[in-house]
Amino acid sequence: MEAVIVLLVVVAVIVGIVGLLNSVRVVKQYERGVIYRFGRVNPLPKEPGLRLLTPFVDRMTKVNMQVVTLPVPAQEGITRDNVSVRVDAVLYFRVVDPIRATVDVQNYEFAMLQVAQTSLRSIIGKSELDDLLSGREQLHEGLELMLSTPATGWGVHIDRVEIKDVALPESMKRSMARQAEADRERRARIITADGELQASQKLSQAARTMDANPSALQLRLLQTVVEVAAEKNSTLVMPFPVEMLRFFERAAGGGATSGTGTAADTGAAVPVAEQAAVPAPVEEPAPEVAPSAERAELPAPGLQIPDPRTPEE
Known part of the structure; x- marks a missing residue:
C-alpha cells in the first residue's frame, strides 16, 4: 500500500x-x-x-514585431511609352497588430510578397521610362499607397518601399547613350560659339583701343614676340616697323629736318609738296638703227639655193 x-x-x-x-x-x-x-x-x-x-x-x-526587409523579385513589364523593362524592389514593413496578423491572414509575409509583386507590375504599366529612371520618389509613394490598403487590414504597417534597379534592353541603352552624346555635343558647340562671340567683342574693343593709340599695337607685337621666343623651338623673322623708326627719330629730336637719310630710306611717305618739287626724269630717245643693217638680204622668189654639202657628205 x-x-x-x-x-x-x-x-x-x-x-x-x-x-x-x-x-x-x-x-x-x-x-x-x-x-x-x-x-x-x-x-x-x-x-x-x-x-x-x-x-x-x-x-x-x-x-515578431521587428521591421521585416522583404526583397521583391524582379518583375518584367512594359511602360506606358512601350519600353520593356525589368524592375525589382525592396519592401520594409512591421506588424503593429499581432492578433490580426495571425488571425486574419494565414501567412502575412507571403501575402505581403504577393501584393508587392502585383503592385510593382501595376506601377510599371502606369509609368514612363523617364519616371522609372529619374522620378522614383513619386513611384515610391504610389507603391506605398497601393500596399497600405491591404496591409492595414492585416495588422501590418508599411514603413517604406523602394525600387532597387531598372534593367533596360541593350538596344535601349545604346539609344540612350547616343542621345546623351548628342546632347553633350550640342551643349559643347553652344559653349564654343558663346566663347567666340565674347572673344570677338573683346577683340573688337581692343582693336578700337589700339587704333586710338598706335603705340599699344607695337607693345602688343613685342609681347607676342616674347611669347613666341619663350618656346625656343622656332625661328622668328620680325620686320622692323616704320613706326618704330619714327619713334626713334622723334626721340632723337631729328624729325623731318634732321638726319642724313631720305624718306625713301626710312620708308616714310613723301609729302605732296615735296613730290611736286622733284623734277621728273627725262627719257632719252632710243638710237635709230638702219633697216638695211638689221635685216639680211633675202633671195628672190623662184631662185634655187645651192646645197653647200659635197656629194661625199
Missing part, C-alpha cells in the same frame, strides 16, 4: 513538473505572444517577459 502511495506521489510530481515546464513561456522584447484557449484567441497579447500559461489548455504563438 505504501508503495502504491509513493508511486502516485512520484507520478504527481512528474506530472506537475511537466505541466510547469509546459506552462512557462519567455516572450522576448521584440515579440508579442498570442494566446489561444480552447481555440479562442485572447484579445490581449502577452507582453515581453516570463509568462505562465494554463497547462494543457493554453497555446501561445509568438509574433
Whole structure:
C-alpha cells in the first residue's frame, strides 16, 4: 500500500513538473505572444517577459514585431511609352497588430510578397521610362499607397518601399547613350560659339583701343614676340616697323629736318609738296638703227639655193 502511495506521489510530481515546464513561456522584447484557449484567441497579447500559461489548455504563438526587409523579385513589364523593362524592389514593413496578423491572414509575409509583386507590375504599366529612371520618389509613394490598403487590414504597417534597379534592353541603352552624346555635343558647340562671340567683342574693343593709340599695337607685337621666343623651338623673322623708326627719330629730336637719310630710306611717305618739287626724269630717245643693217638680204622668189654639202657628205 505504501508503495502504491509513493508511486502516485512520484507520478504527481512528474506530472506537475511537466505541466510547469509546459506552462512557462519567455516572450522576448521584440515579440508579442498570442494566446489561444480552447481555440479562442485572447484579445490581449502577452507582453515581453516570463509568462505562465494554463497547462494543457493554453497555446501561445509568438509574433515578431521587428521591421521585416522583404526583397521583391524582379518583375518584367512594359511602360506606358512601350519600353520593356525589368524592375525589382525592396519592401520594409512591421506588424503593429499581432492578433490580426495571425488571425486574419494565414501567412502575412507571403501575402505581403504577393501584393508587392502585383503592385510593382501595376506601377510599371502606369509609368514612363523617364519616371522609372529619374522620378522614383513619386513611384515610391504610389507603391506605398497601393500596399497600405491591404496591409492595414492585416495588422501590418508599411514603413517604406523602394525600387532597387531598372534593367533596360541593350538596344535601349545604346539609344540612350547616343542621345546623351548628342546632347553633350550640342551643349559643347553652344559653349564654343558663346566663347567666340565674347572673344570677338573683346577683340573688337581692343582693336578700337589700339587704333586710338598706335603705340599699344607695337607693345602688343613685342609681347607676342616674347611669347613666341619663350618656346625656343622656332625661328622668328620680325620686320622692323616704320613706326618704330619714327619713334626713334622723334626721340632723337631729328624729325623731318634732321638726319642724313631720305624718306625713301626710312620708308616714310613723301609729302605732296615735296613730290611736286622733284623734277621728273627725262627719257632719252632710243638710237635709230638702219633697216638695211638689221635685216639680211633675202633671195628672190623662184631662185634655187645651192646645197653647200659635197656629194661625199
